[in-house]
Amino acid sequence: MKFGRRLYNTLLEGSIAYAKWDLETSRNILRSKKRMWILALMVVPIILGSVAIAAPELPDILGGHKAYSPAYYTPVIFGVSILIGLCAGLITGCIGAGGGFIITPALMSAGVKGILAVGTDLFHIFAKAIMGTAIHKKLGNVSVGLAVAFLVGSGIGVTGGGVINRALYQANPLLSDTFISVIYVVLLGFLGTYALIDFLRLRKAGGDVGAHGAETASEASASGRKSLPERLQASKIPPLISFDEDLTPGGKKIPAVFVAICGSIVGFAAAIMGVGGGFLTFPMFVYILGVSSFTTVGTDILQIIFTAGYASIAQYAIYGFIFYTLAMGMLLGSLLGIQVGALTTKVVKGIYIRGFYATAIMAGFVNRLFALPGKLNEMKIINISSELSHILANIGNVLFFIAIGIFAVWVVGKFLGSMKLLREEA
Template identity: 70%
Template sequence: MNFARKFYTALQQAAMAHARWDLEVSTSIIRDKRKVWLLAILTALGLMVSLAFADDLNLPAMLGGSKAYTPAFYTTGIFVASIAIGVCAGLITGCIGAGGGFIITPALMSAGIKGILAVGTDLFHIFAKAIMGTAVHKKLGNVSVGLAVAFLVGSGAGVLGGGVLNRMIYEANPVASDAFISVIYVVLLGFLGMYAMLDFLRLRKAGNGGDAHGGGGSSSGGLPAKLQSAHIPPMISFDEDLIPGGKKISGLFVALCGVIVGFMAAIMGVGGGFLTFPMFVYVLGVSSFTTVGTDILQIIFTAGFAAITQYAIYGFIFYTLAMGMLLGSLLGIQIGALVTKLVPGLYIRGFYALAILAGFVNRLFAMPSKLNDMKILSINLDLCAFLTNVGNWLFFLTIGVFAVWVIGTFLSKIKELREG
């Protein structure tokens, strides 16, 4: 139980670090007129493409079928839905201070997009945002070059493994691919959701409003000490600015952590930040200061490498869908960040827990239908459809209520924000 609590705290810190990066990148894009115009042009092109193919009745079937190599076109409805999903993810990131990317893949799958396409598109969306918002990020000065190189070598290998596995499962059985991705999200979101709700209830019972963004520390003993004492070449020095003489650790351990992060990022369609932070701080014993800078760097390269080499060249990315999510998230994250100035942290943490649990229920309730299609279980089709619909409604209703509440708070108190 104690280990699970520490692991949840580490994941929470990772989500916070990723959210801070996401907010800075989004703000950088919004404040640059050239980037705003570029985004507007790309969005207009996406809308034109979706309108041009809106009457082609074969395209939705292709999107939901078993063909791997299909055109990246879709209906106007899906384009609008992608903007809405981006807004909701942005609101969660900006308002809660924790990465909202965990809802994107489940949301896209619930909207009818194949799991592998949702993963590839989400990775490209992350990469596109990083490229547009980060030229030479000032925080990259915190990066230990040795740690970064070893980690990226490992993450590259992990991305290759995760991408190949995802495509192999999809080519063998598209339904199995959706089921595989859903299982990963069920396990992760179930764990995070349970502990997030327990945290909320504990703070509520104690009468403590709490910080919406949580907290945590780092680790310098235990496993990190053992790994740092193992002298396996090449040895990498880090944290020289914080500790006289710095610390040293084998590049092999750093690369192995990169393999795990890259593998999970390629399978789940995330930047990998949710794992980088706990691994660096709690496994390798790297300071939070150095970890944040390295995390920013790895998100750009891991997401970009995975998106291009494992999904884009195989036709598993909808570029216009990614642009819709990017547009929505840029808007949502700005509103969410402003609302944190007006709302007690306790309520925000409660919504965070509910949002994670909604994603968990959504993927869990979709599993009977997947298992039935795979002939693993024999379940009544009407029951499968009912469970899937219940999961979808609960998910979108929870996220929708949160979005309406945040936007409503923003609009009703906009005068107060201006005065502040």
């Protein structure tokens, strides 16, 4: 129980760090007229493409319903993608923790194949990162050696995750969907349970506190034990990487292999789940490798750009597993949602934000959990009636979209109702 809470707190802290990057990236896009024009030009083909909807059915190879690389879409699909991006942005901005966890389950609930949902989400993250990250301002104190070792590892992890996802899909598309659903059930079930316990504890205490990370080096030293970062940095496995020279006299050193291993884990998770991996990078760097938060932020920005870029293009795009229309819709929605959510936090008590975080995570968990019986039944692993599996999947979808919809309406309502107060503060 104690280990689970520590793990939850470190992942939560990583999600918060990722959300801060996401918010700053979105603001960089919205502040720049040049970037907004680029975004508008990227959306033009999608708008013009709607004309083709009135045309006769397209051949499969050109993007019909059964195309390997699906280009078929309708204004309804595009609208749903904007709403999904909007809700994810509201969660990220309002809760202050990454809302990307709900995007893949939401897309799968809307009928998108799991592997397409993962690839599309990665491309949406990469598009936002490459457009909005001001590298010259935000990289900070980055150790080149640290960044290179991490990216080598993340490249290996991304390749492995992409190969596994594609192999499962080619063996059986149902197997791919089931695998992705199981990963989300386990992760969201763990995070959601602890988030709900955290919310109930804070509500009973009548207050709000910040996230508590894992054991720090000072706490370990006080107990007479070496912390994990101290033990790893004491290892002399070559080659050694120097970092934090500006913060520690003489700097710190750590074997490159440990940094690469962390990178491979982040890359693997990103390729399998369709997330940027920032929620893992921060706790790994700070609590496992002992890197300062200052250096971690800069390296995290680098890894998101390269990890998401390599994963989305080399592992999914060239194999036809990205739905660009959905990616652009999510990008448009998230740019708006994250701003509204961030402003709303100024007029909402922290305890309510914790509650909605727990609700959003549990909604994604229930959604994928209720979808599993139908997929397992189709794969002949369990034997239940098709009617029952269909009912369960529909219940999961309805509960998911009701929970996320209520949250979105509540946040937007709070934002609109507090516009006068927000203007005065501005």
